[in-house]
Amino acid sequence: xxxxxxxxxxxxxxxxxxxxxxxxxxxxxxxxxxxxxxxxxxxxxxxxxxxxxxxxxxxxxxxxxxxxxxxxxxxxxxxxxxxxxxxxxxxxxxxxxxxxxxxxxxxxxxxxxxxxxxxxxxxxxxxxxxxxxxxxxxxxxxxxxxxxxxxxxxxxxxxxxxxxxxxxxxxxxxxxxxxxxxxxxxxxxxxxxxxxxxxxxxxxxxxxxxxxxxxxxxxxxxxxxxxxxxxxxxxxxxxxxxxxxxxxxxxxxxxxxxxxxxxxxxxxxxxxxxxxxxxxxxxxxxxxxxxxxxxxxxxxxxxxxxxxxxxxxxxxxxxxxxxxxxxxxxxxxxxxxxxxxxxxxxxxxxxxxxxxxxxxxxxxxxxxxxxxxxxxxxxxxxxxxxxxxxxxxxxxxxxxxxxxxxxxxxxxxxxxxxxxxxxxxxxxxxxxxxxxxxxxxxxxxxxxxxxxxxxxxxxxxxxxxxxxxxxxxxxxxxxxxxxxxxxxxxxxxxxxxxxxxxxxxxxxxxxxxxxxxxxxxxxxxxxxxxxxxxxxxxxxxxxxxxxxxxxxxxxxxxxxxxxxxxxxxxxxxxxxxxxxxxxxxxxxxxxxxxxxxxxxxxxxxxxxxxxxxxxxxxxxxxxxxxxxxxxxxxxxxxxxxxxxxxxxxxxxxxxxxxxxxxxxxxxxxxxxxxxxxxxxxxxxxxxxxxxxxxxxxxxxxxxxxxxxxxxxxxxxxxxxxxxxxxxxxxxxxxxxxxxxxxxxxxxxxxxxxxxxxxxxxxxxx
DNA sequence: TACTAAGCTCTTTTT
DNA sequence: GAGCTTAGTA
Numbered sequence: 001x002x003x004x005x006x007x008x009x010x011x012x013x014x015x016x017x018x019x020x021x022x023x024x025x026x027x028x029x030x031x032x033x034x035x036x037x038x039x040x041x042x043x044x045x046x047x048x049x050x051x052x053x054x055x056x057x058x059x060x061x062x063x064x065x066x067x068x069x070x071x072x073x074x075x076x077x078x079x080x081x082x083x084x085x086x087x088x089x090x091x092x093x094x095x096x097x098x099x100x101x102x103x104x105x106x107x108x109x110x111x112x113x114x115x116x117x118x119x120x121x122x123x124x125x126x127x128x129x130x131x132x133x134x135x136x137x138x139x140x141x142x143x144x145x146x147x148x149x150x151x152x153x154x155x156x157x158x159x160x161x162x163x164x165x166x167x168x169x170x171x172x173x174x175x176x177x178x179x180x181x182x183x184x185x186x187x188x189x190x191x192x193x194x195x196x197x198x199x200x201x202x203x204x205x206x207x208x209x210x211x212x213x214x215x216x217x218x219x220x221x222x223x224x225x226x227x228x229x230x231x232x233x234x235x236x237x238x239x240x241x242x243x244x245x246x247x248x249x250x251x252x253x254x255x256x257x258x259x260x261x262x263x264x265x266x267x268x269x270x271x272x273x274x275x276x277x278x279x280x281x282x283x284x285x286x287x288x289x290x291x292x293x294x295x296x297x298x299x300x301x302x303x304x305x306x307x308x309x310x311x312x313x314x315x316x317x318x319x320x321x322x323x324x325x326x327x328x329x330x331x332x333x334x335x336x337x338x339x340x341x342x343x344x345x346x347x348x349x350x351x352x353x354x355x356x357x358x359x360x361x362x363x364x365x366x367x368x369x370x371x372x373x374x375x376x377x378x379x380x381x382x383x384x385x386x387x388x389x390x391x392x393x394x395x396x397x398x399x400x401x402x403x404x405x406x407x408x409x410x411x412x413x414x415x416x417x418x419x420x421x422x423x424x425x426x427x428x429x430x431x432x433x434x435x436x437x438x439x440x441x442x443x444x445x446x447x448x449x450x451x452x453x454x455x456x457x458x459x460x461x462x463x464x465x466x467x468x469x470x471x472x473x474x475x476x477x478x479x480x481x482x483x484x485x486x487x488x489x490x491x492x493x494x495x496x497x498x499x500x501x502x503x504x505x506x507x508x509x510x511x512x513x514x515x516x517x518x519x520x521x522x523x524x525x526x527x528x529x530x531x532x533x534x535x536x537x538x539x540x541x542x543x544x545x546x547x548x549x550x551x552x553x554x555x556x557x558x559x560x561x562x563x564x565x566x567x568x569x570x571x572x573x574x575x576x577x578x579x580x581x582x583x584x585x586x587x588x589x590x591x592x593x594x595x596x597x598x599x600x601x602x603x604x605x606x607x608x609x610x611x612x613x614x615x616x617x618x619x620x621x622x623x624x625x626x627x628x629x630x631x632x633x634x635x636x637x638x639x640x641x642x643x644x645x646x647x648x649x650x651x652x653x654x655x656x657x658x659x660x661x662x663x664x665x666x667x668x669x670x671x672x673x674x675x676x677x678x679x680x681x682x683x684x685x686x687x688x689x690x691x692x693x694x695x696x697x698x699x700x701x702x703x704x705x706x707x708x709x710x711x712x713x714x715x716x717x718x719x720x721x722x723x724x725x726x727x728x729x730x731x732x733x734x735x736x737x738x739x740x741x742x743x744x745x746x747x748x749x750x751x752x753x754x755x756x757x758x759x760x761x762x763x764x765x
Numbered sequence: 766t767a768c769t770a771a772g773c774t775c776t777t778t779t780t
Numbered sequence: 781g782a783g784c785t786t787a788g789t790a
Contacts, residue, residue: 071779099780123780204780271778372777374781394779428766435766469766555780576778598777614778637775638781 013057015085019043019050026292027051030058033252033286034259035237035279039323040308040620041299044261045074045580048235049081051259052093055231062092064230068248069097070239070269072556073393074580078235094229098244099204100555102211105225106202107551112218113210118415118547120201121554125405126421127151127192127203133443134191140184154189158205159241159273161212164190198452199420208243215250226254236579237262237282241273249285256286265312265321268576268614270606276317297323299582299623301330307626307656308619314651315609332658335649336629341375341590344631345382348587351627352570353386355585359624363389365584367571369618371596375589376572383570393573399553403509403520404527408553410499414483415547417454427476430508434476438469479503492546493535496528575618586622588615591630592643615648 016024023043026036027050038044052065069075075096083090094101103121110117122130128147131154135145157167167173168186177185196203202210215222232252234240237260240248252258262279270276283289297305305325312318336351338344352366359365368379368390376392383390398404409425416422420443428434445465446456458481460466460473479502486495500506509521534549571583590596597611619626630645649657719731730746 097780121780207780269779272780374776377781431767433766437766574778594776596777600777610778635781 013054015053015057016050019046020296022292022294022296023047023050026294027054029290029292030055030231031257033256033282033289035282035286035289035291036259036261036294037279037291037321038261038263038294039297039321040263040266040616041297041305041325041582042294042323043298044263044294045078045081045235047294048233048259048261049078049085051233052082053085056086056089060231062086062089063094064228065093065095065233066101066229066231066251067093067095067233067235068101069095069235071577071579072097072100073577074235075100077580097555098247099207100552102247103202103207103551103555106207106210106214107547109214109218109221112221113214114197115202115210116200116416118200120199120412120416120419120422121207121551122196122201122203122421123554124151124204125400126201129421129424130195131188131192134188134195137444138184138188138191140188144182145184145188150185150188150192153185154192155205156273157189158209159243161209161243161246163209164193195420198418200416200418201421205243208247212243212247212250215247222250223254226251230255230257232258234258234260235262236266238264238267238276238279239269239274240278241269241275242278243273245275245278256288258286263321264318265315265613266579266617268579268610268617270610293321295321295323297325297620298327300325300620301327301624303330303332303656304619304622304626307333307652308616310653310656311612311619311648311651312616315612316605317609331625333652333656334625334627334658335662336627337645337662338629338631339633341378341631341634342382344589344629345378346385348379348589348627348629349382349386349388351587352383352388352585355625359584361584363568363570366587367573367578367581367583367585367621368587368589369573369575369578369621370588370590371575371598371614372590373574375595379572379589389567389569390572391567391569393571394577398523398526399556401520401523403505403524407496407500407505407524407527408550410483410503410505411496411546412550414480414487414495414499415550417457417480417484418452420453423453423457426503427473430504432476432504433472434469438466438473441466442473487546491535492544492549493528493532495546496531500524500528575614578621579617582621582623584623585625585627586618587627587629588618589629591628591646591649592634593646594643595634596646597648612648612651 012024012028016027019027020043023046026034026047030051036044036047038047048067052067055065056062067078069078079090079093079095082093082095096104106113106115106119107117110119128151131145131147131150132142135142135147135150157163157173162170162173164186167189174183174186177183196206215225229251232248232255234248239262248258248260260279260282264276264279267274267276267279283291300308302325305323305327309323334351336344336347338347348368355361355366356363370376373394380390380392399408406425406429409419409422412419412422413426424439427439442456442460443453445451445463446453449456454477456463456466457473457477460470460477463470466473483495483499483502486498490498506521506524509517509524512518512520531549534552535544537544571578571581575588594602596615597608601607601611628649630649631643633640633642635641645662717731721729721731732746
């Protein structure tokens with residue numbers, strides 16, 4: 001088919017000058033289905049932003065453009081770039097994550113699905129807490145039905161558009177659940193779905209599932225949105241899961257103006273249901289598709305691009321595409337070996353410090369990427385000591401803090417009195433004499449009588465089952481009721497302030513004069529400031545309601561409030577969070593087998609391939625310089641683990657690596673050089689299989705022999721010991737045996753303490 | 766019912 | 781090293 005709007009290449013508008021030929025073609029194919037396969041660093045975001053600018057240049061109304069991304073960071077980045085290109089009009093483009101865009105739509109259409117328009121969004125903590133409660137109520141084994149496990153299974157089902165009814169009827173699922181000894185999954189799924197619905201709450205997956213249901217069951221609604229969005233664009237299409245795929249397909253069904261951009265080599269979200277097939281099948285779904293391949297990398301040196309390719313070629317499944325660059329050769333990738341994570345932190349801080357002056361780069365030019373959020377600590381410490389400013393993205397953010405969640409729970413409950421999870425948080429915080437037993441009775445009662453939670457609470461005195469605390473419950477209800485009357489008359493900030501004061505949260509935190517207490521108080525004030533800013537934002541009034549704020553908060557889990565976005569600092573984040581970003585210098589740390597690739601990925605080939613793609617993503621973030629580092633040993637759960645270097649280091653073609661600092665023999669993790677870390681014979685050979693045999697087969701030294709290991713036979717009353725955490729002390733008594741014995745130790749600083757002795761926690765001095 | 770101390774159990778990534 | 785649970789005390 002010929003699309004009428006196709007512009008001949010000689011009519012390239014001047015603002016597209018900066019793009020290369022394939023980029024221009026992709027941008028200018030404005031009508032009809034378009035697939036852009038874009039290698040790492042090939043200007044993918046650039047093409048998307050220019051494409052939007054081009055659409056507007058050709059007369060499209062920004063309101064008609066929908067642009068979907070996966071992370072908030074990517075959405076923000078995109079919005080900024082477009083604003084630079086087209087100015088303030090960019091604000092009118094529908095742009096955001098799948099979740100935020102569809103939550104916004106659902107907010108308007110919720111009644112059609114039987115939800116209140118002020119529905120709550122449950123984050124995974126809420127979901128897990130609810131599941132935990134259900135498992136308990138059903139008298140199931142809490143060890144067997146771990147909340148995260150159950151939620152994972154439910155999530156997987158939902159992402160494949162399987163609701164609890166079809167789940168219960170599906171022999172395959174039931175078979176599998178029986179096989180794994182967890183036959184009750186389906187029933188938990190059912191209870192969970194029903195409780196969420198009753199609470200007027202959607203979890204993350206429900207936002208997508210319900211959008212799909214809305215479009216499927218209400219064709220008039222679908223039709224409206226189909227015409228509303230004349231142009232649909234999806235970034236990181238390789239990361240879409242089935243429900244996201246179905247929704248975009250429906251939305252684009254009328255105009256067929258769908259443009260997807262992706263790179264199969266960067267698919268790193270299979271764990272949440274992403275399906276690479278979506279990108280592989282795009283051509284089948286849209287036979288008229290115009291496909292463009294962007295293969296020239298503008299970001300990185302030859303060395304980096306080649307090294308990354310040498311890694312990814314180990315994966316079996318790939319689209320045909322070869323990324324290349326015209327950039328300089330560049331430096332080899334530096335590999336560092338360190339004794340412990342502490343040493344690793346110091347090494348990386350030093351490295352950054354040196355490179356800053358060598359390359360004349362600001363802090364902003366550096367990123368430290370790791371596999372798991374918990375790895376950030378060692379680097380925070382060393383950077384602080386080195387006097388380098390840094391910022392951590394993701395992890396336990398501002399909105400995850402207890403005091404913030406408590407306050408938000410108040411607001412949530414005011415907005416939606418059926419929000420069971422919010423109620424659980426606040427009914428006895430600050431303590432008002434309503435204990436667990438009472439709460440339990442209320443929930444059970446509501447379920448038995450088929451009443452809304454709120455109804456039971458409001459007239460608690462009428463239910464003798466509730467017992468002695470019924471009066472207090474009613475009092476609590478009256479307080480909430482008084483807050484509720486303010487919903488219509490007051491803006492979000494005034495309401496929040498009032499709730500904070502009257503609810504007693506402000507007072508409780510103010511009175512806590514411990515250091516943590518004071519910081520909690522500050523955090524609460526910061527939240528209130530945030531609400532004030534939100535209220536004063538120049539949006540229309542209807543956008544400033546409490547439910548809208550709560551939604552923003554629930555879906556914006558990114559980095560908390562950024563007081564100073566222009567601060568010059570080093571970026572610390574997980575590799576997942578780094579997707580779409582680029583930095584002159586990148587340090588990939590914790591390059592250890594079992595950590596990266598993650599231990600859990602080792603058993604299946606496809607999981608391992610995803611880890612490898614993750615490594616590929618990390619490598620291709622770097623523009624000029626790349627460092628890989630690993631620790632030979634690492635502390636975990638208080639004990640010392642010995643680590644092997646990641647297999648991924650071996651997979652990089654050796655010509656791209658500089659191993660000179662990988663062979664440095666690490667010192668013993670415990671000062672004084674008494675240990676034997678870096679066992680003899682592990683000095684690296686010169687070949688590309690540098691680490692293979694020597695280090696993997698003779699990994700690390702057993703623990704220092706002077707440490708108490710397993711049984712306590714070597715420990716005696718009167719001995720002086722050094723405990724990892726508590727320092728020096730004298731053993732006063734020992735009882736028990738094996739690896740779980742109790743001892744009373746009189747510590748120099750703390751006095752006598754009873755300890756359960758475990759491997760490697762202490763040693764005889 | 767509220768608070769504290771001690772003990773136990775964890776391993777991943779995001780919305 | 782954190783978050784949760786349990787046991788014990790006020």
